[in-house]
Amino acid sequence: MNSLIFFSIISILLGLSSYIISSSIYICLIVLFLSLICLLGIVVPTINNFLIKQKRRRECSSFINGFIVCLSVTSSLDKAYENATANVDKELKKVISSIESLTIEEKLNYLSSYFGNELYPMFLSIISIYQVQGGNILNLSGDLLSEANRIEESDLSFKKKGLKNTYQFCLLWGISLLILIFMRIALSSFYSFLKESPTFLGCIIIFYVLLLFSLLIYVFTFTSSSLNALLQRRDKHE
Numbered sequence: 001m002n003s004l005i006f007f008s009i010i011s012i013l014l015g016l017s018s019y020i021i022s023s024s025i026y027i028c029l030i031v032l033f034l035s036l037i038c039l040l041g042i043v044v045p046t047i048n049n050f051l052i053k054q055k056r057r058r059e060c061s062s063f064i065n066g067f068i069v070c071l072s073v074t075s076s077l078d079k080a081y082e083n084a085t086a087n088v089d090k091e092l093k094k095v096i097s098s099i100e101s102l103t104i105e106e107k108l109n110y111l112s113s114y115f116g117n118e119l120y121p122m123f124l125s126i127i128s129i130y131q132v133q134g135g136n137i138l139n140l141s142g143d144l145l146s147e148a149n150r151i152e153e154s155d156l157s158f159k160k161k162g163l164k165n166t167y168q169f170c171l172l173w174g175i176s177l178l179i180l181i182f183m184r185i186a187l188s189s190f191y192s193f194l195k196e197s198p199t200f201l202g203c204i205i206i207f208y209v210l211l212l213f214s215l216l217i218y219v220f221t222f223t224s225s226s227l228n229a230l231l232q233r234r235d236k237h238e
Contacts, residue, residue, distance in 0.1 A: 003044050011035035014208065021180050022204045023195045031208045038212040043219050050223035053116070054155060059092055060115035061148040064123050068145065072138045077104045077127070119148060162222055169218055173211055180207075 015032030019025065063084045071080035081104055085096050092114065099110050108127060112120050126141050138145075184191055194200040 003047060004040065007039040007044055008036075011039050014211075017177055017181060018204060018208060021184050022201055023191075024201060027201055027204055030205060034208065034212060038216060042216060046219055046223055056115055057118060057151060058155065059088065060119050061151055063088075063111075063115070064119060064141075064148050065145065067123075068137055068141050071130075072136070077108075077131075081107060119144065119151065122147075165222070166218075169215075173214070176207075176211075 011032060014035045015028050018031035019028035022028070066084035066086075067080045070083035071077065074080060085092075088096065095111070095114050096107075099107050102110065108124060112124065122144050123141075126137075126144060130137050130140055
């Protein structure tokens with residue numbers, strides 16, 4: 001919801017800036033329409049899906065760590081499960097509440113649909129081996145715990161770099177818009193001749209199309225590079 005409001009405001013600001021630059025209500029409506037489609041129709045769902053995956057990946061890492069550590073102490077799958085699910089957020093708590101009647105094995109298997117396929121299948125395999133062969137669960141899951149820690153470190157590093165790159169991206173395009181607005185205000189007499197020119201109006205539309213297109217490329221690159229980096233690190237480790 002917050003992202004919808006934020007990008008709606010951005011769309012309105014882009015539309016207003018295009019009106020200031022062009023003095024054309026038609027250009028303003030075109031830019032506003034394109035911005036709403038691009039930002040609300042593509043950018044918001046992409047970012048929301050990315051944030052959900054990031055959140056569930058962190059939850060998966062926390063669940064696995066808590067489960068294995070408790071299992072190493074208690075040797076009980078039920079107690080380990082209770083410990084790992086003791087302090088979860090509302091969304092995961094609803095999922096856990098809906099499967100209370102299942103056996104511990106069924107519960108663990110069911111959670112794979114929530115946590116995804118990055119770490120959890122490896123965790124289930126280790127638990128299956130532990131149930132059949134026994135042994136020291138910490139030794140069995142050493143690589144898994146290391147991978148979980150690497151994911152957390154990778155997410156933190158990616159977040160820092162992502163914030164820096166986003167700031168630079170917004171700064172560059174923001175400066176470009178400010179330059180156009182400044183020229184419009186400072187050279188108002190010159191703009192009075194240009195505002196009737198179809199070529200000038202077309203260039204303004206092209207500018208905003210390029211802005212939105214570059215934003216889409218940036219968002220797609222930003223949301224996919226985290227997963228690609230994770231897979232590359234996993235392949236290197238293997």
